[in-house]
Amino acid sequence: MDRSHTPTDRIDVRRLSTVPYRDALALQADLQARRLADEIPDTLLLLEHPPVYTRGRRSQDGELALGEDFYRARGIEIVPTDRGGKVTYHGPGQLVGYPIMRIGDVIAHLRTMEAAIVAAIVDYGVEARSRADEGIDYTGVWVADRKIASIGVHVSRGITTHGFAVNVVNDLAPFEWIVPCGLSGVRMTSVQNELGQEPAGGFDAFAELMGRCFCEARQGELTPA
Amino acid sequence: MTDIVMPRLSDTMEEGTILRWLKRDGEHVRRGEGLAEIETDKASMTYEADREGVLQTVAREGDTLAVGELIARIGGQRDGQPPSLTQSPAEGALSDAAAQPPAMPIESSPGPSNVESPANRAAQGERVKASPLARRIARERGVDLSTLQGSGPGGRIVKADVQAPASAAPPHAGTSGGVPTEAAMPAAASVKDVTAAKGEATVVEPSRTQRTIARRMAASTATIPHFPLSIEIDMARCGELRAELKRLSPEEAPTYNDMVVKACALALHEHPRANGGYRDGRFELHSRVNVGVAVAVDADDPISSALVVPTVLDADTKSLGEIARETRALAGRVRDATITPPELSGATFTVSNLGMYGIREFTAIVNPPQAAILAVGAVEPRAVVRDGQVVSRHAMSVTLSCDHRILYGADAALFLARVRELLQEPAALTL
Numbered sequence: 001m002d003r004s005h006t007p008t009d010r011i012d013v014r015r016l017s018t019v020p021y022r023d024a025l026a027l028q029a030d031l032q033a034r035r036l037a038d039e040i041p042d043t044l045l046l047l048e049h050p051p052v053y054t055r056g057r058r059s060q061d062g063e064l065a066l067g068e069d070f071y072r073a074r075g076i077e078i079v080p081t082d083r084g085g086k087v088t089y090h091g092p093g094q095l096v097g098y099p100i101m102r103i104g105d106v107i108a109h110l111r112t113m114e115a116a117i118v119a120a121i122v123d124y125g126v127e128a129r130s131r132a133d134e135g136i137d138y139t140g141v142w143v144a145d146r147k148i149a150s151i152g153v154h155v156s157r158g159i160t161t162h163g164f165a166v167n168v169v170n171d172l173a174p175f176e177w178i179v180p181c182g183l184s185g186v187r188m189t190s191v192q193n194e195l196g197q198e199p200a201g202g203f204d205a206f207a208e209l210m211g212r213c214f215c216e217a218r219q220g221e222l223t224p225a
Numbered sequence: 226m227t228d229i230v231m232p233r234l235s236d237t238m239e240e241g242t243i244l245r246w247l248k249r250d251g252e253h254v255r256r257g258e259g260l261a262e263i264e265t266d267k268a269s270m271t272y273e274a275d276r277e278g279v280l281q282t283v284a285r286e287g288d289t290l291a292v293g294e295l296i297a298r299i300g301g302q303r304d305g306q307p308p309s310l311t312q313s314p315a316e317g318a319l320s321d322a323a324a325q326p327p328a329m330p331i332e333s334s335p336g337p338s339n340v341e342s343p344a345n346r347a348a349q350g351e352r353v354k355a356s357p358l359a360r361r362i363a364r365e366r367g368v369d370l371s372t373l374q375g376s377g378p379g380g381r382i383v384k385a386d387v388q389a390p391a392s393a394a395p396p397h398a399g400t401s402g403g404v405p406t407e408a409a410m411p412a413a414a415s416v417k418d419v420t421a422a423k424g425e426a427t428v429v430e431p432s433r434t435q436r437t438i439a440r441r442m443a444a445s446t447a448t449i450p451h452f453p454l455s456i457e458i459d460m461a462r463c464g465e466l467r468a469e470l471k472r473l474s475p476e477e478a479p480t481y482n483d484m485v486v487k488a489c490a491l492a493l494h495e496h497p498r499a500n501g502g503y504r505d506g507r508f509e510l511h512s513r514v515n516v517g518v519a520v521a522v523d524a525d526d527p528i529s530s531a532l533v534v535p536t537v538l539d540a541d542t543k544s545l546g547e548i549a550r551e552t553r554a555l556a557g558r559v560r561d562a563t564i565t566p567p568e569l570s571g572a573t574f575t576v577s578n579l580g581m582y583g584i585r586e587f588t589a590i591v592n593p594p595q596a597a598i599l600a601v602g603a604v605e606p607r608a609v610v611r612d613g614q615v616v617s618r619h620a621m622s623v624t625l626s627c628d629h630r631i632l633y634g635a636d637a638a639l640f641l642a643r644v645r646e647l648l649q650e651p652a653a654l655t656l
């Protein structure tokens with residue numbers, strides 16, 4: 001394998017506060033270019049977004065069923081993106097992770113993110129699981145048949161952008177106003193919803209744990225079984 | 226001309242979707258420039274040109290193709306054509322269309338002798354709607370898709386459309402006078418070899434369900450320390466109960482299998498490890514008892530037959546009648562393919578019954594991460610010893626396959642004994 005493509009085992013975890021979606025896109029583009037030039041190591045951004053619906057490449061009409069005016073009246077922006085997958089919602093209280101990393105196998109990258117999220121959520125006593133075996137519409141993390149985290153990535157020149165979003169303490173109502181991931185009938189949930197109370201240590205403790213779990217899961221992916 | 230095929234973006238990738246062409250058909254592309262956005266699973270990827278030349282797209286945006294299928298071709302500089310001619314994309318499109326003599330005659334006269342040529346496939350790809358599987362079978366058999374009438378939605382050519390004429394016309398791939406291309410060679414060779422040794426082979430791409438079964442069963446057998454425990458159960462009292470319930474309500478009488486499901490659910494409630502799962506080095510003990518019932522799909526179709534396992538949620542709290550109604554409805558939804566994913570997941574234990582086929586007993590493979598699966602044989606009259614006398618009784622053998630990482634022999638035996646007790650004295654099932 002080309003040496004420059006060898007993934008690094010060091011990951012810079014950067015905790016940001018609330019970043020508007022378009023600003024985060026620009027930041028990712030910048031980091032992607034710098035990662036490509038090997039100016040920075042693999043980097044994980046952890047942040048929150050103001051309320052926004054983002055549409056992936058496979059978005060279809062009808063996913064935003066109530067009409068754009070309805071959503072804008074509630075202060076929710078709508079942004080098209082170049083990630084895979086369909087429409088999803090981001091908002092305060094949801095932990096968004098953007099790994100900007102040099103990777104080899106893109107599906108292994110999806111599974112690594114799932115494993116990391118499962119590990120973090122299970123730590124709070126919630127039975128989270130991956131449903132990768134059930135087909136591509138089940139990518140993400142679930143508690144029974146309720147979806148707790150969404151995943152969608154884009155890879156260009158071996159460098160990833162976009163990533164995952166875990167519902168921690170966010171309002172779940174905006175998911176009811178769309179067809180999340182194009183999968184109608186899916187119920188969304190959050191860590192808080194599953195626990196019946198705010199997770200111990202609040203949002204920040206979860207974000208910190210998520211960063212640790214991601215680094216551990218990435219280590220696991222690189223270590224031959 | 227160089228073939229560009231659907232890239233394998235991951236070891237586990239089987240097919241990909243062309244989300245968007247980043248370069249137009251006929252446009253000049255440079256090495257390293259993005260050609261297309263390709264999506265697999267929830268990941269999209271920019272696919273870059275690995276050479277310079279003129280792009281000729283074959284697949285259309287939105288097409289989903291198997292890994293290795295032709296999506297485009299890139300032409301080199303031919304006939305000493307100076308690269309400077311193709312600097313402007315618009316100009317490049319014109320000059321290069323003219324500079325590719327092979328493309329034109331093939332499009333206008335698709336002779337049967339070069340069905341396998343990629344250029345002709347390219348021409349087909351632009352006009353003919355066909356499933357990836359149909360395309361593959363057509364290529365392997367040398368069938369010209371443009372000669373077929375599609376029976377799928379919107380005239381799309383599906384597997385059956387390709388298979389029908391293929392049986393009439395033997396494959397003639399690789400026999401053309403033209404130079405076989407690299408892409409055509411392996412397919413042609415494999416058809417020939419198989420034909421010589423084992424007669425004509427039909428290569429079937431498994432459905433997603435069949436692929437999932439293959440993966441999970443192989444993983445289960447390879448990684449789970451299985452052991453089976455068998456027990457014979459006297460079903461005479463269940464037979465009487467069934468006759469009684471049938472008299473009361475002929476339509477809704479529970480089957481023996483419904484009784485087995487109910488008995489298992491009650492016993493599972495008392496044996497949390499049998500109702501648990503082994504995952505990531507830990508025991509998962511579930512608060513709910515959800516019993517999956519294996520149902521054959523298209524059992525009479527030797528190609529497409531598959532297996533799905535709809536789930537009776539909270540089977541321990543449901544009455545026998547509810548279990549009977551629900552199982553019947555779920556099996557019906559499986560057969561008309563209207564079942565929804567939540568109804569197929571969440572099982573904590575599985576019951577698999579082949580008694581209706583006359584199978585006396587068998588051993589099933591644990592469906593991970595569940596701890597066990599019960600294989601149920603036929604209820605039949607058997608010679609048994611009762612009070613020192615050999616008598617005929619209706620009996621049934623069941624075999625519990627266990628994951629020894631979570632469910633051990635003694636616990637599993639106690640569980641099975643409880644199931645037997647409940648079925649031999651079935652009054653408890655009706656409570």
